[in-house]
Amino acid sequence: MSRLRYGGDYNPEQWPEEVWAQDVELMRRAGVTTVTVGVFSWARLEPRPGERDFGWLDRVLDLLHAGGIEVFLATPTASPPPWLGHRFPETLPVDFDGRRLAYGSRNQFCPSSPVYREHALALVGDLARRYADHPALALWHVGNELGQVCHCDVTAAHFRRWLRGRYGDLGALNDAWSTAFWSQRYGEWDEVIPPRRAPYVLNPGQRLDFARFCSDALVECFVAERDVLRSATPGVPVTTNFMGLSQVVDCWVLAAHEDVVSHDWYPDPADPTSHVVSAMSFDLMRSLKRGPWLLMEQAASAVSWRRRNPPKPAGQLRAQSVQAVARGADAVCFFQWRASRGGAEKFHSGMLPHAGPDSRVFREVEALGADLEALAPVAGTGVTAQVAVVLDWESWWAVGLDAHPSDDLDLLDRVRDCYEPLFDLGVTVDFAPASADLSAYRLVVVPNLYLVRDPGPLRSFVEGGGTLVMGFFSGLVDEHDRVHPGGYPAPFRELLGLRIEEVVPLGPDDVLECSSASLGGFTADFWYDDLRAEGAEVVAALADGTPVVLRNRYGAGVAWYVATRPERGAARRLFERVVAEAGVEPVLRPPRGVEAVRRGDVLFLVNHGLDEVGLDVPGAHVDLLTGGAVSGSLTLGRFGVAALVPQPG
Amino acid sequence: MSRLRYGGDYNPEQWPEEVWAQDVELMRRAGVTTVTVGVFSWARLEPRPGERDFGWLDRVLDLLHAGGIEVFLATPTASPPPWLGHRFPETLPVDFDGRRLAYGSRNQFCPSSPVYREHALALVGDLARRYADHPALALWHVGNELGQVCHCDVTAAHFRRWLRGRYGDLGALNDAWSTAFWSQRYGEWDEVIPPRRAPYVLNPGQRLDFARFCSDALVECFVAERDVLRSATPGVPVTTNFMGLSQVVDCWVLAAHEDVVSHDWYPDPADPTSHVVSAMSFDLMRSLKRGPWLLMEQAASAVSWRRRNPPKPAGQLRAQSVQAVARGADAVCFFQWRASRGGAEKFHSGMLPHAGPDSRVFREVEALGADLEALAPVAGTGVTAQVAVVLDWESWWAVGLDAHPSDDLDLLDRVRDCYEPLFDLGVTVDFAPASADLSAYRLVVVPNLYLVRDPGPLRSFVEGGGTLVMGFFSGLVDEHDRVHPGGYPAPFRELLGLRIEEVVPLGPDDVLECSSASLGGFTADFWYDDLRAEGAEVVAALADGTPVVLRNRYGAGVAWYVATRPERGAARRLFERVVAEAGVEPVLRPPRGVEAVRRGDVLFLVNHGLDEVGLDVPGAHVDLLTGGAVSGSLTLGRFGVAALVPQPG
């Protein structure tokens, strides 16, 4: 594909048929190439059990095709119709408290329910066969934001089958779950249940395996639909849209079953630093299948699910969209094309807002269509990173369990603490799971790898000459959430050259004073480890001599350990040194608030800050967006963007 | 009736019979004219299903009558006895989470339950027939603070019957509820259920209709009892006591079925501004049937249901009671006569407190009796207002639904933002529903009329020469919570001369700087609209030119639009101008903290502030409360009151 796709969810069933032609006309005006159809149309396609009503969808697809617009056709399985829950209450999910949830919203299904799955697959099959040869069909979009969790008895039976597959015999499960504690030993398989509200803290092994199971159950649902679709249309790629940085499904696993990765992303317009987390999420998406991905949903302006939902300020939509393209997106799409008049998300903005085409939002949407056309040269190209950040789902699940040294430890916050200094330095980052072969990178950053199944890849990476930066509370437990004894972090003690006796979570008002010859004095907070260097060089320490930043030569490489949370400036200085020593080359050292990424041979610059800034860009470039020449320097206003290619000749 | 009634709930069943005579004696000492008997006596009147024990009540009524005290006789249907819930668990309410609530408190009934209704009406019938001719009987008091909501299956069936009555066929319901969104289309009536806990945001149409239904179901309960009572005693008026500014029942609807309006009101003694909301609630009560109303319950001192429950400071009870009379109350009553020794409300103060008659509270109660006797001339007279504030229940329900631009928007806060400047200016206000004929008013204020069923009355009002002030987030949706497309607020765009593209809720720390030639510079917060004037004059604007206060000539009148929340001083200046231009005459421009209202020919002045204040009152008056002459000016201490009539001659 030699262009970037542009469009959004299109839900024509919400509108009288006479509106459809106007929709296609306005889509063309805005440069829309692609729409996603049918995400929530189960009740329309199957108004009563077993009935099929495809006529309206035939007309929609024909109309779009006639307008030159391709279709991402969705399976409507995320939101079963009321009749499913009414006739088969066992398909409705049960929450942790044992409450069976009602229909009247969306997502009301138990992923383990065979009744749900049968009805879903029957409809998916008919849909696939009907539209297999439709010329508008470009991609299959399975369900929506997979993330349902259920605790019912059907789920319990499924969970037990899954556990039998994992452990074989019950003794292994008792051992893995440490059921000797608190008299939790299971004598029969039938006794095993999902985590449910209990008088006190639940077994963490049970909770961790249930998190794995929930992810696997949703992957099963996806794969079952994918297989039905593939058998009808072997050549059409299949995706499902990920829901931001969501914890329920292991994205590494699910992405491996997809043909292409797609992503829904909704930064908060009220948060002036949201572009950093956006960049994180985009880099993750690109890393999942190591290539371009689709921004399947974003908002043209306000959303409707936060406590306060302001619109995006003028220009922000363009900056955010170009940011996604810069970090690997081959499509920029929205939920949804036309803002709903009714229903639960009517105040979620649309490409075509309630105010109609004569509006700032629609004018920005039109302009964005033109911008994306200008950026066609980057379609399909890649982003190269010399740095990887480890983000591992089973460790994420485990680090969030109860009864830990601190309930405040949020993995994404810690990832951001590592990511932000690199972002500020203009260093591009990939993400990787803990099991990945990391040898292609110069630097690997491990924010909090609480659970370590196999320390081998990280050790080999350093041994082979790589540089590692590891954050506190890493290497604590094995895959069953059992502590490695002998002083933390046992699997990495030799690698890091240190030994921790105890960990010290701090209160919200505690501040540490740290001294360091190379970094200068700095403050830190949140946490420190009561540790001793055993071979590592102490780079920074507390007044009582407790080391807080250490550096250890290991094999041909270097391993850093950061036992606290340095304030932002110190973190940047630290990473500046690490990056320099590791031979990592920044794209550009950008001014504060400006993002710099290179995709293919295009240098993208985005100003997310409040003020106009000037930048030096050595050499002569052409800005793809304006066609203008840029030599030596340029100025970016608020939300200003540039996409520079070296001037030929 | 040529006097003001005075008294309270009297629950003799809590006390040994020998106490009753002392009660009547002390009531007489305090000037009590009226008591409400039997509100919570179902279990005493019907100790076992079908049994009747009226003997004690006969004696109570006879005793009261002998003491010259009239009786508001209550039907005891607000609190069924334990045996009803025990034998008929289906009469117990089920909450949103599906939990069936237990007896052991009060209010534990499902308003839709035929079993509950049959038992209730049978007892009401027997009660009515037994006391139809009792000379003490002055009024029927149905139930108590109607406000029960239930989500059970019996309610579901009732809700479906109600919806069939409203929509006729299911297609109309699907259309009204926008069920095309999220695949919520109903294929059979039996699938329709009340809102219950679901995985995500519920359908707003379903929630809005359920709010309407819950109100109607309670009105049905009231009407059923009223009809039984009326058939026994056609001449005795029937009321039910409203619960403050409560949202569950549409007071306009229920009041229309009552013979007289009554009100329970409990301002917080720890809130120095509570008198403003009190005034609002009293004006609403007066407006409901456009005439005198009964203050059915207030507290003599502390209540027991807030987190902290201080007593009323000395004098406040008098000030609050006179305030109610000033705004139309023909009765001042309390919950309850004698403070309970036991049970859930024993720390709710009584007219006769735990400390007994030798106490500040009882002395204030006695003095209040004398005050009310002195105020007898106002009984039955009216209060005239040139200003109406629109308070519309279905819009109130709708504006509080989920997934809106801001969860912070509380309608009563917004009403107060409009009401308070008028209160400060000494302007008297009526309330009105959105459907009312408003032609009698000079000024109509519309705080947030999110839902508009018919913009006609407001348009006609302005067209005919009236002045309108409308607040932001008005005119957004139709009666089914479906957005009027084309730029907000579509039904009022022409009237207001403007067009809004997006709405901008602000964070708690955001402050807007507004400039205005006529009002001076001011700050605002909470919200603003991204709007353009289309004909309206811009009275105030933000620095970037976005208008925030506009004024538009329409027909023979003027329509103002206030797109933000100006700080209090600016709001007062704005309303000062509006009031002056509209020709509205204040009663008096009172000093800060002083309330001024005219009822009949009596000018009431109440000092709610902390300090003594002096006022100019042109002319010669007599204070009904003291009998003293007031010429030209007077001084009011803290909680000081005056009730001035022009000096005859």
Add this chain to the structure above:
Amino acid sequence: MSRLRYGGDYNPEQWPEEVWAQDVELMRRAGVTTVTVGVFSWARLEPRPGERDFGWLDRVLDLLHAGGIEVFLATPTASPPPWLGHRFPETLPVDFDGRRLAYGSRNQFCPSSPVYREHALALVGDLARRYADHPALALWHVGNELGQVCHCDVTAAHFRRWLRGRYGDLGALNDAWSTAFWSQRYGEWDEVIPPRRAPYVLNPGQRLDFARFCSDALVECFVAERDVLRSATPGVPVTTNFMGLSQVVDCWVLAAHEDVVSHDWYPDPADPTSHVVSAMSFDLMRSLKRGPWLLMEQAASAVSWRRRNPPKPAGQLRAQSVQAVARGADAVCFFQWRASRGGAEKFHSGMLPHAGPDSRVFREVEALGADLEALAPVAGTGVTAQVAVVLDWESWWAVGLDAHPSDDLDLLDRVRDCYEPLFDLGVTVDFAPASADLSAYRLVVVPNLYLVRDPGPLRSFVEGGGTLVMGFFSGLVDEHDRVHPGGYPAPFRELLGLRIEEVVPLGPDDVLECSSASLGGFTADFWYDDLRAEGAEVVAALADGTPVVLRNRYGAGVAWYVATRPERGAARRLFERVVAEAGVEPVLRPPRGVEAVRRGDVLFLVNHGLDEVGLDVPGAHVDLLTGGAVSGSLTLGRFGVAALVPQPG
């Protein structure tokens, strides 16, 4: 026993058998004398219903005995195995909301369940008979931290039996619960249920009796196990470990059924004032059976159940352990010997931490073993107090009920407000229930005795010459939570010489200015009473003359009343005067942060403050801990301790 016991919970079933020998070796190194075995071993001892597996426990006890370590053998009834809940779901507890809680944690049993009790007692019987003659057996430890509450139908039936026993006939119950209010009168016993979620505030009499019942049901469970144990081993003492200052079980009642009192105590290392509440809890434990008690559980360093769980700083463990001994502990034990690798409490520290024996924690554990050996002379000796603080469970339950003047009133906070000034003054305190004979004390302090069953003991105490200090909100209600009418606090009005009309809870920002000739001016907050002196001397008053501290001669004694919460310095001055007038002798007036207690003839000094302090200690002493001489003065560093005996000769 001529030594102090030292040890902890030992859970060998969590570890492979080859670890056990190392455990015993390290226990000996640390000076461990005693371990508690089997607390959570039900599932191991009875892996399937009716099966028994005692072999492993035989080997554990033999191994310990061979190593010279005695055993507190636990009945494992606190945590039933999964099979009990799976096969007999009726044994699982139901919460206030009607949710049946799951197994997968611990404590999942209904105390009223005959099925639970039968299974528990059968196993306890077999355990008792098997180990009756084992030489390692030193004490029976029943269950763990009794505190389970259930609201199921089996509980309901048990509750009704209990109520029948209490009230005889239903009329008495209706009277006691004031069911005349809100139509709650019960017509049949079967209608009576436990408190369950209801539409509004529950009946307080029902809630109070349910609190009594829950306590009694747990005492029943204890007594049933104790009787089985006693019949097998008449000479072995029986205890159950109390859970800090927990409200569920009336410790006075349960202690009366125990042979020795034991206590679990976990002060927060992040709270620099935790030693004051520790002292309170230790004094309570000593008072329960008026003699030595066992510190059954504490943490060697961090716990895992608070939001943030820092480790104990170096030295704190020693200071806290010596504090317990000083206040009467004859044992210092831990949960648990070896920190778990897995399960819900793996981050709860152990005597042997994850870091292993080469660690600060284990070295402190070893040193503590030596310290306790040195302190052997105090074993079995007593602590003498001239002051008693009243802590009464039924009043505690009652004062915490809903719909009170303030939800902020926490009894333990109020007890601490009285306890802390005495602690600061070096005055030793006992605790006593309200029904105790107090004649042996010079001073009795009554923080908030809201419920008074019988004022006699307190009146007699003062009449006989004692000094009483009573805090506000005392003497309000009778045993059925019914207000004593006639002005608070009716049962004590004559004793105190005053009368309260109303109580005034204050907001968080309210501050009172109080003046007092003898105490100087001071501020106060939280509360005051609207009271009049009727004979009492006014010691301090508000600006408007309202008395806030009063002193009344009564009989041969003196009764003080403190109607507010004076700031800490004023409270200390007040108690300094009271103590002096009452002839109470402090152990020593210690510097700030230092604790001084005398046990037997040993003067214990513990510095809980951050800084080194010097103290004067008249006379010549030897420090048992160091063997060194101390003459006239000594210096204590942070967490420094001394145990001084007069130098012989």
